[in-house]
Structures are given as C-alpha cells and as structure tokens.
Amino acid sequence: MMFLINYLMTYLLKTKVMIDRKGEPEIIIYNNSYIIVEMSTETPNDRSICYDMEARVNRKKFPPPTSALEIADKNGLLVVDEDLYQYLQTLKMLDTKTSSWLKTNDAFRALGGAITGERRYNRIFIYHNGADSYYDNQFYLNNKYLYPTDDLDILLSNRDITNAISNYFK
Numbered sequence: 001m002m003f004l005i006n007y008l009m010t011y012l013l014k015t016k017v018m019i020d021r022k023g024e025p026e027i028i029i030y031n032n033s034y035i036i037v038e039m040s041t042e043t044p045n046d047r048s049i050c051y052d053m054e055a056r057v058n059r060k061k062f063p064p065p066t067s068a069l070e071i072a073d074k075n076g077l078l079v080v081d082e083d084l085y086q087y088l089q090t091l092k093m094l095d096t097k098t099s100s101w102l103k104t105n106d107a108f109r110a111l112g113g114a115i116t117g118e119r120r121y122n123r124i125f126i127y128h129n130g131a132d133s134y135y136d137n138q139f140y141l142n143n144k145y146l147y148p149t150d151d152l153d154i155l156l157s158n159r160d161i162t163n164a165i166s167n168y169f170k
Helices: 002-020 053-057 068-075 081-092 106-110 151-156 159-168
Strands: 024-032 033-040 099-102 113-120 122-131 141-143 144-146
Touching: 002 024, 002 033, 024 081, 053 068, 081 099, 081 113, 081 122, 106 113
Parallel strands: 099 141
Antiparallel strands: 024 033, 033 144, 099 113, 113 122
16 A cells, blocks of 8 residues: 555656646546646746757757756656647647647757647647747747656556545645
8 A cells, every 4th residue: 555655646746746837737548548647728828948958058049947858857747749639639628829849759859840739720730840949928838748657547446546636636
C-alpha cells in the first residue's frame, strides 16, 4: 500500500505543476492507457513561451524566461504530440483563441521550426512556426502537458485511490 501512496503523491505533484501554471489537468484514456493531461480550454495570458531552450536563448529580442520543453523537462512532463492533440480536440474544444506548442520531430526542429495546434472555424489546424516565436497581446503560444504511465492503470483500478484523486480535483 505504501508503494501506491508514494505513486499517488507523484501523480498529485505532477498535476499540481499543471494547476500552478493555471492549467486544468484531467485523467483521460488514450491508447488503452490512463494519462493525466493539461486540458485548459484557452491558454492563460501569462504563458507566452518559445518552443525550447535553444530557441529562447537565440532570440535576439525579448526572450521569455522559459520554454515549453524546459518546463516539461523540469517537471517530468511531456509536450503533447500531434496525434494526442487531435484526440484531445475530440474530447473538448481547445485553443479556439490561442495556440499550443506540440511535440516537434528532430528533423523539423533542426531546420528551426516547431509545430502548433489550434481550433478555428470548428476545424483543427496544425501549423508551423519558428521555434523562437511567441506572441504577446495577440494570441499566446502555449503547450499542453501530459504525464503518461502504465502504472496509472493499476492506481485507478483501486477504488480508494480513484476516490482520492477525484477528491483532490474538487
């Protein structure tokens, strides 16, 4: 039981990171596994960030204090990829006024780009942008984080732990 309690605390700490950044963590089933994913409908106004540290450091003017991948790495999270983003959009309308950074493959990133996702006109769009881009006052490039694990399936099969997680988010 102590193992499960320690594991639960790890999950709660990961969700606390999402909440502290004004996110809305939710537990979903994706590819037959439970994952915790940040599901805020729109990006909070204070989240203008570049894609990664390389892009942030190489900005000539007004570099933001951090980047999507730095936040993810620091907190043991992952940036949502294009496939998961498309799936999340089937669960909830996200980014109708904002955009989210999505996990970008290394070959594309080596060319200086990164991808973003958003919903406009009731369609999901995946765009390209310079990884050093971020916008202030117009729309905000965000990132959706997830905390994946196979062990979450075990945790959520235990009714006491499921109730504890539910109570934590109330």
